[in-house]
Amino acid sequence: MTVKNPLIEGWYADPEIRFYAGQYWIYVTRSFTDYKQQLNIDAFSSPDLVHWEKHAGIVEMADFPWIWRAVWAPTIVAANNRYYLIFASNDIQDNDQVGGLEIAVADSPAGPFRALLKKPLIDRFINDAQPIDAHLFADDDGKIYLYYGGWGHCNVAQMNPDMDGFIPFEDGTVFREIDIPGYVEAPCMIKRRGRYHFMWSEGNWTNGSYRAVTTASDSPFVFAGPRTTLLTAQPIADGPGHHSCIALNDEDQWLIAYHRRIPGDNEAGHRMLCLDKLIFSGETIEPVVMTDGLRI
Template sequence: MSGNPILPGWYADPEAAVFDDTYWIYPTTSRPYAEQVFFDAFSSPDLVNWTKHSAVLKIEAISWAKEALWAPSVVEKDGKYYFFFSANDIKNDDEVGGIGVAVADKPEGPFRDYLGKPLIGTFHNGAQPIDQFVFKDDDGTWYLIYGGWKHANIVRLKDDFSALQPLPDGTLYKEITPAPEYVEGSLMFKRDGRYYYMWSEGGWGEPDYAVAYAIADTPTGPFKRIGTILQQDPAIATSAGHHSVIHAPGSEDWYIVYHRRPLGETSRHHRATAIERMSFDAQGHILPVKITHEGVKAHPLK
């Protein structure tokens, strides 16, 4: 079994990916914002044994960033690896920051700034430009879903990730906020022809942080909240949220990777990364996830 937490140290907002025959996790380094100035990565052949790759992206490689690097989303395209990130925790359009992109030749980096400026550096539809997730649809279209401050947007990326391009309805920024409870941590995946949209609710420093979801027939919705599927267990850990999802290639096995706060920890920065199985019922609804100390069994990709 993997055991939980699966990564040593304080890490949050884990982005999980599969590149070739290896699982990857790219988390936020969970520290005060002034100390969030680099990203580590972790790789595994089987979800149980993890290898640390230190400082795969450093703030020195991003000319416009100064602090608060968080919430990676990493994808592979045409032999390159693109690392989307949030920086500077901007509060208005007069500040420099938002969502950026870095690129590397290998999943372990080193990553370098791709654009020399934020990809999204201003507020639209009330959404703070943070917590981005990159989603590729079956037709090859790339979308980015993001947003904090209780608003979520979807945008369409140009094929080279250099800028945005209009959605089919002509808009650049389409609001898809699924529920009043929405806070942050967007994620999207497709299963059996339907689009699952997941997000975090509550305050990330509070015990009741949780994950909820919705389903729609298109990536732009409309989405209507179905229910909560991940939350604290006062006997195990609190503040369970800001997750990602792994669908193991060639299988029906799904996993949820998330962060939580160990019992007895009071600092909001003391967050640890964990993993559990994720299951669906006959109607395709996500079943509530039980958080555990045991984690998951090994699932080698080779």
Template sequence: MKQLILFTALIITAAAAPAQQKKKAGNPVFPGWYADPEGIIYGNRYWVFPTFSAPYNQQVFFDAFSSPDLVRWTKHARILDTASIKWARRALWAPSVIEKDKKYYLFFGANDIQSDAERGGIGVAVASKPEGPYKDLLGKPLIDKFHNKAQPIDQFVFRDVDGQHYLIYGGWRHCNIARLNADFTGFVPFEDGVTFREITPEKYVEGPFMFRKNGKYYFMWSEGGWTGPDYSVAYAIADSPLGPFKRIGKILQQNPAIARGAGHHSVIHDAKTDSWYIVYHRRPLGETDANSRETCIDRMYFDGNGLIKPVAITTEGVDPAPLQ
């Protein structure tokens, strides 16, 4: 009888295992109001670094989230806050994290400055682990002025195949690119002497992101108003990170049956499986508060010509994808 019970239990366990393996991540991928998520892979874990979505005076820290498989997420609380950034007082947002020489650098916007006369802009902090704790690298902003009319916010760090790091940033419908120096304390001017080069494509508003695929540079950005239903993501492709970038079209937007205002995204690429994921925020149906934004992940695909297919936003999310 005991052998029969044990045999039956083994059958039930074996039958249940595939169902557990097929469980999807679900959207949002973790609880809480979080926006502007940057996703990236470090080692054997996926990481998401988002904005804590709240009124600006409450946006004084960053949390991070990590996962071995895109389904199970661990929260790393307060990896950076204004106690470690003496010049920042509010509106911490849109973190971008890059690893270099076994250190992790977190670029962030602070204070939502409206003019060159105000203190704030884009800063950078450093840590020995992705989850921090991070400390202010400079003791002052890296960029604290409006260059080419671009508000110094929504920073993204892009590492090219030659090892050169670029900072791509900008709000108020203007986007700049600049070459970071070796220790991320400043910039190296381009050959023509310009430090901040404008690369603004048609309909650009904010939230730039870049990746390289098959020798081409894919530049992505957010369009529309961040509080409205028209918030969305479009893209362009060029032969250089400097462009020129001609808008191809929109690939991420709301679905009124699922959620509104899908935008301010990033992209995760698992090179070992050549799987692409888009990480973005959206506003649940029925939510009217501007800060009621949640972080979601869906698959991103390309057609035979290398163009990005429109993304279908979902409630079920992605399949488990354990990193090897």
């Protein structure tokens, strides 16, 4: 079976890939430089990673009357027999502006997603992290962590059982900063064979400097080991980043979903969804080789 890149026609970014209800799902940002065209989240589903069905506008935006500028960077997790979607709103620049990270819930991975709260989940800067680019990670012990942050700062917090707030850590803090030199935005976490692989994006999302980096640890909170540039510009494409990963089966086959640019296309919003292989060498991840198609 051959998966072609880009996966889908059109401009989309920030893919989060999951497997729910017997299908693969990718939740995406509508990629426009005019934020007013970016006022809902789309999803795509597929039984085989080849044939994709579009689910447009999966969020009931009437539940979020304070959102006026943009929504983007969705993340999702299954819990309590429901599906919880977190996304960024309004690109707030300080604590006096309304928006931040929103949370919605649905009974189906296709939505419709309705507001879980009557306010943003996180509406202010904590540890100097802009409340954007969320990533939900479910650990083996059932704990669900929220990683998020822009402007060079990343926080992690543990979601409570109802998914409408947070559980303080043992030291009483609610938000811990992940200290990663070079971090810009777009955190992502996976766990393989007991090791946590933390990933993030660096550079500028509007051009070919964008890239993804990773490091590993025995802890989901502290990362001090060597780092690997996971995605970077190659002859086939520029500016790859803001990705997510999925294990295909028990044979340790992994895929990475990400967006990338056509070399020489300087339009900031022109980002395309792609899938490629994520290959481990021992306990480290090898740099991803971008392709125009891959065999699964």
